[in-house]
Amino acid sequence: AQTVTQSQPEMSVQEAETVTLSCTYDTSENNYYLFWYKQPPSRQMILVIRQEAYKQQNATENRFSVNFQKAAKSFSLKISDSQLGDTAMYFCAFMKKRWDDMRFGAGTRLTVKP
Amino acid sequence: DADVTQTPRNRITKTGKRIMLECSQTKGHDRMYWYRQDPGLGLRLIYYSFDVKDINKGEISDGYSVSRQAQAKFSLSLESAIPNQTALYFCATSDWAGTGEVADTQYFGPGTRLTVL
Numbered sequence: 466a467q468t469v470t471q472s473q474p475e476m477s478v479q480e481a482e483t484v485t486l487s488c489t490y491d492t493s494e495n496n497y498y499l500f501w502y503k504q505p506p507s508r509q510m511i512l513v514i515r516q517e518a519y520k521q522q523n524a525t526e527n528r529f530s531v532n533f534q535k536a537a538k539s540f541s542l543k544i545s546d547s548q549l550g551d552t553a554m555y556f557c558a559f560m561k562k563r564w565d566d567m568r569f570g571a572g573t574r575l576t577v578k579p
Numbered sequence: 580d581a582d583v584t585q586t587p588r589n590r591i592t593k594t595g596k597r598i599m600l601e602c603s604q605t606k607g608h609d610r611m612y613w614y615r616q617d618p619g620l621g622l623r624l625i626y627y628s629f630d631v632k633d634i635n636k637g638e639i640s641d642g643y644s645v646s647r648q649a650q651a652k653f654s655l656s657l658e659s660a661i662p663n664q665t666a667l668y669f670c671a672t673s674d675w676a677g678t679g680e681v682a683d684t685q686y687f688g689p690g691t692r693l694t695v696l
Contacts, residue, residue: 469621500684510622510669510687556621566637567685569621 467492469559471570478547479578485532486542486573488557498560499533499540500567505553513555516540547577582606583688585670591694598657600691602670609674611653612685613637613645616667625668628653660695667692 468491478484490499501513516524516533523531528548532541544551557570583604592598602611609630614622624637626645634645642664646654657664670688 502687508667508690508692510671510690512684512686515684558622566624566627567622569623571619571621 467559467568469557469568469570471557471573473573475574477576477578480547482547483545484547486555488540490538490559494561500558501542502556503553549577552577583672583686585688585691589692592660593696594661596660598660600655600668602653602688604651604672606672608672612671613655614669662695665695
């Protein structure tokens with residue numbers, strides 16, 4: 466079974482600084498997808514970024530980027546120029562290709578301080 | 580208007596009661612999901628449905644049942660609620676690409692906070 470581990474339960478960063486959230490996963494699959502979701506205090510789950518395992522290029526979305534290391538089974542999220550609105554729980558998730566059972570990590574609570 | 584809606588947003592009930600949580604979507608997606616979120620555990624899949632005629636168990640289906648009344652509606656039922664079913668419940672939808680290498684993303688509703696006393 467696939468497992469997703471987020472080893473940092475809580476993190477904080479100063480506004481305008483850069484922070485990196487860690488995620489590792491365990492799978493024997495070769496084709497899969499990885500996601501980062503954000504859950505602000507409103508509790509809505511919002512997609513931040515998506516990575517397809519067959520693509521070597523790391524995904525980026527504005528201030529958000531990932532460092533995808535397939536051999537190491539690592540998928541970290543980097544947030545640049547942190548903003549107060551980035552304060553949220555961040556979940557890493559894994560999904561096998563052509564499969565619907567998405568597995569989530571336990572989450573990292575990020576606080577951006579003014 | 581929200582693409583994925585859930586009702587109710589909050590519910591408090593007693594042990595042994597039957598509870599139904601409802602999900603509706605206007606995204607036109609075929610696939611719908613029910614997840615449960617507990618502190619420290621992330622989200623776990625309860626059931627998912629590929630279309631009206633297809634229902635599949637997820638990681639933690641015991642104690643739950645679902646009904647896909649239409650493409651746009653997917654309900655989750657707790658036949659006899661128990662306190663350890665107290666959690667935040669999310670509905671999600673996706674529209675599988677079907678071919679090619681791209682998997683479509685799952686889009687989540689706002690969640691229902693359920694408390695079982």
